[in-house]
Amino acid sequence: MNKVILKPGREKSLKRRHPWVFSGAIAHVEGRPESGETIEVDSADGARLALAAYSPQSQIRARVWTWGDAEIDASFFSRRIADAASARAALHIDEAGDAMRLVHGESDGLPGVVADRYGDTAVMQILSAGPERWREAIADGLYALPGIARVWERSDADVRELEGLEPRSGLARGSPLPGSPVIHEHGLEFRVGIDAGHKTGFYLDQRDNRLLLRKLALGQDVLDCFSYTGGFTINALRGGAKSLLAVDSSALALDMARENAKLNGLPDASFLEADAFKSLRLLRDQGRSFDVIVLDPPKFAPTAAHAERASRAYKDINLFAFKMLRPGGFLMTFSCSGGVSAELFQKIVAGAALDAGVDARIETWLHAAADHPVTLNFPEGEYLKGLLCRVAA
Ligand code: SAH
16 A cells, blocks of 8 residues: 655644644655555554545645544445434434435545435535545445435535546436425425535535524514525524515525525515625615624635634624624624634624624524534534624613
C-alpha cells in the first residue's frame, strides 16, 4: 500500500483522531498514489496512524477512513452507511417526518459523503476524491437501505473543483423520479427541488429550529430573511403569524416558498426578491418593526481566513434586526460558517445588540437537528451555530 509519512510532531492531531491530513504536515509520499486511492498514514517514526483517502490536488491531502485496520472495500461503505441509518433509527428521527440526513460526512465516518433522504429518494453528494473512487459502493449502500426506491446524485458542489473533480448529477440507482418529492416535516409538507435546489435540495439541519419558530409566531409580525424555499416562513404561517415578510435573492426559491404555502393551505405571505442586506437597511429606514426576525444567511466564511469579512456581514444584519425588533421581540439568528466559532458568533451578536442600543439576552443556543452528528475532536463538524435572543420588554 502506498503511504504518506508525516513530519515529526505532525501526528498529534491525528492521534487525537482529527480526520484530516493537510499537505503541509506531510514529509514525503511513498509510491505514486492516484486520486482517491486508499493510503497508509504514518508518523515520522514509522508508526501506522490510519488508512485514508488520498486527494492529490487538495490542501486537505488525505481524509481518514479508519483508525484501525478495517479493509477499505465495498462492504466497508455499506457497513458505515447502515450504521449511520441505525443511529437515526435509534434517535427516532422519523417521528418528525420522512426526510432526514442519512450520512453526514466525517461525523458518520465517511469524509466527503453527504446523503439526505426525501421520502423514498436518497440524494447523494460526493465531495472529495476518496468517495469519488467508491461512488458505486456508496450508491449501492444507500440503495440497500429499507424504504429507498432510488438514489439521485447531486455531486455538483463547488468544493469538488478543489479536488479536480467534474460536476455530476442525475439518477444513480432505481426508478426515475416521478417529479420533485414532497416531504413531511413536523406535520407540514414541502416540495424539494432535488435537481435544481441548493445542496441536496432542503436544509434539514434547521428542522427543530423551524418548529421553535412556529411556537413563537402566534399573532406576531415576522420577518424571515434568507428564506430559501420557506422552511421558516411556512412554519411561522402555520403557527399563526399575523403577518409575514420573506426575503431572498433567489426568485426560484421564492416561487417554491409560495408553492409550499399553497401546499399546506396557508395564507399567502409577502415574498420579496431582494438582497437581504439592502432590504434590512431599507426596512429600517422606513421605520418598520417586527416581533420576530429570522436571519439564516448562507455561509459567509468557509474557513477561518474569511472570518473578519464574515464578522462584519453578520454584525450588519444582526444590527439592523435588533433595531427593528419591538420590545419583547425575538431574534433567531444563525451562522453556518465553518470559519466562525460559536464563541465568536456570540460576540458578534452581542456587539450588534450593543450598537443597536438594545438590551437582549440569549434564551437558548440553537443547533442542527440530531441527524447531523458531530464527531468528538472534529469541531468543523459543528458548522451551524444559532442563538435565540429576546429583546428586553
Ligand atoms: N432558512 C432556509 C435556508 C436558507 S439558505 C431554510 O430553512 O430552508 C440561504 C438563502 O440565502 C438561500 O436561499 C439564498 O438564495 C439566500 N441568499 C444568499 N445571499 C443572499 C442575499 N445577499 N440576500 C438575500 N438572500 C440571499
